[in-house]
Amino acid sequence: MLKKLIFGIAFLSVVFSCSQPQREDVDFEAWGRYWFQGKAEISSFDLTQYRYGEAREGEAVLVFVTEDFSRSNQVKLDNPDQAGRDKQSVIKMNQTRDFVTGIYPYHMMLSAFTPTKEQSNGVKFTMSSQEWCGQSFVQLNLKSGDSYSGKIFSYFEKEGDDSFSFSGLSEDDLWNLIRINPNQIPTGSVSMMPSLFYQRFTHKGFEAQEAFVRVRDISNNRSQVEVTYSNGNRVLKVDFEKEFPYQIMAWEEEDTRSDGSKEVTKASRKGLKVVDYWTRNKVEDEFLRKELNLKN
Template identity: 40%
Template sequence: MQKFSLLLLLSLLFAACNTVQDQPDSAPLTSKTMAPGHFSGGLYEYWYEGVAELNTYDLQQIRYGEIHPGQATLIFVSEDFLTDKQVKNDNYTNPASTPIIKTNFLRRFTTGIYDYSVMTSVFTPTKTDEQPHTLKVTTGLQDWCGQTFTQLNHDGGGAWNVQLRSYFEREGDTNKQLPADFLEDEVFNRIRTGWENLPTGNFNVIPNTGYLLMTHQPYEAAKATVRLSDYAGDRFTGTSLKSYVVDFTDLGRKLEVVFEAASPYVIRGWTESYDSRGKQLTTVATLTHQVREPYWSQNSTADVGRRDSLGLPVYE
């Protein structure tokens, strides 16, 4: 009987210790108090199944005062990320690790005779009580004239550390700090991990880094009106669609992302409207294909045929 009582006491202590460990040090911000720059999503079982979600979009892209045909790819995957080095956790020897949702966003289009390629990667933690900010954004832009690259790293406090590397004389190599405002680049991640807590209202937003690189705009936040509503248009199709709009009135730029209200919150498409060579034009991306695959293990010539399921070109 004494032995049983001792075992019971130990089990209760063990349960109590686990309960304490599972609770955050302080209650996380609620959606009503969440600052726009703070993330409030989460990881669901959908993202833990050892595969990536691969999406292909028909792309009609603004450039040089015209609309150019192309293709966009959105790759969503969960992984572990080192918060101090802000790189993928490969070796699992560093305890400064947190789960994230990662977006790799590629846009490829032609402008007349030559090609454009823009790729943005966004790394957003989902233990929001510990890491309420997106940690890192990188964007590279390549065309036949040259290439530019930018990187934003959250400093752990109230700022983004920004690097810009450009072949244009007026930009060159620059480093600066910006307040840790909401990023247009993190909108996709916020939607995919729970759109109910998307921030709305009037606040500062740092515009999409691909847009900043292509239009040579200064790296700074701009005032925006941000709205969430039911989708009322007919350009995109799906079930119970929602619309999330980031409207930069002073920039003459507006982003609308249209997505399904039910989990896993598939993004059906988006539009970007802004001035190009004196014309107000609109980029349109429309979902055409979606698969879930462990693409990192499908890199042999025998796997080439899988590209058909994503509507991607095959080079003979």
Template identity: 40%
Template structure:
């Protein structure tokens, strides 16, 4: 039996086994949602996230690289998609996929900035199941980094109680790497969790795998480590602060208190000063995959994108 089919089998057998498996998962640490709360927000969630459009958000970016602050832009694209549990790719024919079809929220995080003469373009894609009770872990996350020296690609795929990690790099020190990392909450899934879980994140100490981008920029090997999540509330927003206990890294994410729990801003700090600061410029909902003509470039102006 293939590893992916084994995952599907393990997720489909008796509820008793599922409960035993969940003891080792971060599902227990996710805030509980009462059944009647789920019912009361189903129409609101469906009307927004299954409208045939994606949520497009543009952010002003300040990004430190090589000891200097660079100005740039970030686009966060949130959209729901049918996803193959066995292949871990978007389904072409979801109606024919049966139980292999797992609806997910996809986040494409596109970050662009310039260092001197050359550009950085970074894309992180994260695929988090909408039904967190049945599928408590993000199924897949990957990051590609392109710049004039070369490019790297890293990916995490859920396989039973591990994430299968692969990295492919232009640089000799990295080369091609492959290993398993025990399942934990991904830093790269924090924003999808916020959007899916009514603006909430688990609080207190938790096992977390830091972001693939931080791993690359700080030359840290990907692994599960301890982090602490805390929350502060303002009149219209919530701010979550994530502090790694064994690494000098802190992340703050500010989100709307009310549906659809839009991400307002975030910062990342590695202990040597600000490394990332992003603040929302504009948010629109569009079926961007159909907007390919020259006339559709007006939507980029609406998003206040500079180029």
């Protein structure tokens, strides 16, 4: 009986998901020639990350790649050819940040999964942070519309192992929307959850806030997404190329502290490769890191 109930819920979820409207004003024929060639786009960045009131020099990496995703389980499919209607095409962003605070290092990673052709919010977001004090992990899952459920596992007592929910757009969804097409970004006043990286650094609660979003041209060949939160605590700017495939060139995060001081985190691109990195795991492939200008 329980198995039948679970199957029925999963079936209804699949049927509902298949009724999702498709994205409009996106040339998916040209889009697919770049994104469905069986490779990932990797870009490296010089990073200036503020932490504990000081600027830290480090590195960031963005990895964008398309994958076949399970609608019902919200994980990458092992056998997509056998998944039927449970298969969903997503674009995945992995963003890593590595920097040192005094004697000890930070290693951080954020993943965002956004449907490519279906008009939908990102379906899953995860963030992990490792440093010598301990580890933390957060996961958001889209339930319906713009409603998310989340879980956090942390070594901090006040956070502990906890669950939460919110409705709105995730700031971390914007990076994938740029790559699909900037015209997919909602502009104006938006209910938005700040980045999971921001939540990690500030230890603030997981709740959507009012934000103003705009997309503007900043040069002949670059545009910028700007997000300004109404509480005045955070401004995000992401610079990208105007033309397809809308590559990310730089970003800036301005955070205003309780004493009114401003901390500005910046990243600027220094390397780019389009490569099937998952097959390049031999010692002889390490030269590719040098081509990306990675230090470590």
